[in-house]
Amino acid sequence: MNWKNIVKFFLILLVFGIILFVYLANRDMDKIYGGHTKEVDYKPYDLPSLAFAITNVNVLLPDGSKFIPNRTVHINNGLIVSIDSISNKFGDIKTIDGKGRFLIPGLIDSHVHLFKSPNDLLLYVANGVTQIRELIGEENHLIWRREIQEGRLESNMYIASPRLGSFGSLEGFFMEWSQGFNNIRNSEEAEEKVKSYKTKGYDAVKIYSYLNKESYQAINKTAESLGMDVIGHIPWSLELTDIWSSNQSEISHLEEVMNVFRREFGKINGQEGADKFLEYVNQRSKEIVKDLVMNDISVTTTLWLVESFVRQKFELDNVLKEVALEYENPGISEWTKNVPQGGLGWLPEVNRYQLPENLTEKQLAEEKIFWTTYAKACQIILKNLSEGGVKIMAGTDANLPPTVPGFSLHDELISLNQAGMSTSQVLLSATSIPAEWLKIDAGKIMKGFQANMILLDKNPLEDISNTQTINMVILNGKILDRNLIDELLASVRNANNLSRKIFC
Ligand SMILES: [Zn+2]
Structure with a gap:
């Protein structure tokens, strides 16, 4: 040779x-991202949308303040036809005895990530989450949404575009490949991208932290002309005043507001610094209430996740035991050790929130103060914004470690209640408030509204954790009783388990 x-x-x-x-x-x-996990066949769950009535049931008033007893709710063609005190007038249609039970609107999770895990769609349904807002959309999600016509059992979906950030060419290529970002560096690229999202069928443009100001402003302008929502993070290149003067109609985490305050405040030094920061957060969050209300900007919560950071750093095993890990897509939770930083893995060896080894006692103490303060600051912001009349939307960031799709919304509601919102306000944050933001006739049990409801065994106004006592889910007029819900859950668990290597 x-x-x-x-x-x-x-x-x-x-x-x-x-x-x-x-x-x-x-x-x-x-x-x-979950794409190799066996998919549950949705064909056996192609349920008919029925005409039926739920009798003798306690119905939540549209303002969420209380339940009215002994109502009969008549459903037909996927809509609520009437709510009244008379029963037995519907001839021979199916009736469901709701005696002693509580009927609330189907829940809305305003911040989820499906990634490549379609089995999650069934987890939402089984948990009474009848509407989701997907905040890192992919073309897969648009396809799944279209399959609802072919009988796919899934929650109603609102789908935002992939995340937008401004990167150098090489970094942009990597961020697109590894995390699905779209790279936008100037107004021309912004305009072109937003137009392409509109053509593809996305409902909103998702802003991310790394976006530059020129692109942000061009996105807002183009999205407005096309009737698309602008939602997401507060880019680091912007001041809050830039947000107030934009078309952005939602901030996707309380944490985003908190991080603006953190940038304004500077470094948090020790417990004393932490206390000063919390005072600053308290004062600043009261100041921005009027801007959020005046500009009609809603804030999505993702509070439980933020509260979990300190626990994931110091007692990950306990946290993993408390969540419904057996339903999580194993692709996501097991992740890969080949992507050590910035990944979405849940389990100890791949969990992004874990502290580096070899920290001194002093450093550990500092970490604990910092992350406890981080969560407390978000709780303070929530309380002040909620009391000031800002529209709060419950959201979980589902699929980020360790927020299990569907189940995690119930944890979120408990966190919101513990941070100071009343049970009634909490219910509204997961029903009528996001439904109004979405401009859909849902989120309230009212004549003419979508028949998306949950029948609960116990009263959630007395204890918000009672949203978990699900007896029946009604989704677009389809009836899912407890047996069917358990069957759905088992089918997801079994399918996911076929790919699971680590059983906790
Ligand atoms: Zn998210």
Whole structure:
């Protein structure tokens, strides 16, 4: 073999090596977002939308203040036809005895991530979450939404675009490949991208932290002209006044508001610094109430997740035991050790929130103060915004570690209640407030509204954790009784378990 042939041989070997590497890397990327997990067949759950009545039931008033006893709710064609005190007038349609039970609107999780895990759609339904807002949309999600026409059992979906950020070319390529970002560096690129989202069928443009000001403003302008919502983070390149003068109609985390205050305040030093920061947060959050109300900007909560940070750092095993880990897509929870930083893994070896090893006692104490303060600041902001009349929408960031789709909304509601919202306000934050934001006739039990409801065994106004006492879910007029709900849950658990390697 002469030297030319040797070079040729190695070049061919190199090309094959690169192709194999890209193939394996892409396969891994698909797997860690849940794309290799066996999908539950949705065909057996193609349920009819029925005409029926729920009799003798306690019905939540549209303002969420109390239950009215002994109502009969008549449902037909996926809509609520009437709510009255007379029963037995519907002839031979199916009736469901609601005696002693509590009927509330179906819940809305205003911040979820499906990634590549369609089994999650059934987890939402089984948990009474009849509407979701997907905040890192992908074309898969648009396809799943269309499949509702073919009888796919799923919550109603609002789908935001992929996240937008401004990066250099190489970094932009990597962020797009690894985390699905779209890279926008100037107003021309922004305009073009927003138009393409509109064509594809996304409902909103999702803003992310790394976006520059020029792109942010161009996105707002184009989205307004196309009738699209602008939602998401508060970019680091902006002041709050830039948000007030924009078309952004939602901030996707309480944490985003808190991080603006943190940037204003500077470094938090020790317990004394933490206390001063919390005073600052208290004062500043009261100041911005009027801007949020005047500009009609809603704030989504994701509070339980923030509260879990300190626990994930110091007692991850306990946290993992408390959540419904057996329903989580194992691709996501098990992740891969090949992406050590910034990943979404849940389990100890891949959990992004874990502290580095070898921290001193002093450093550990500082970490504890910092993350406890971080959560407390979000609780203070929530209380002040809620009391000031800002529209609060319950959201979980589902699929971030360790928020299990569907189940986590119930945890979120408990967190909101513990942070100072009344049980009634909490229910509104997961029903009528997001429904009004979405401009849909849902979120209230009212004549003409969508028949999306949950029948509960116990009163959630007395104890918000009673939203978990689900006896029946009604989704677009389809009836899912407790047996069917348990069957759905088992089907997801079994399908996910086929790919699960680590059983906790
Ligand atoms: Zn999120």
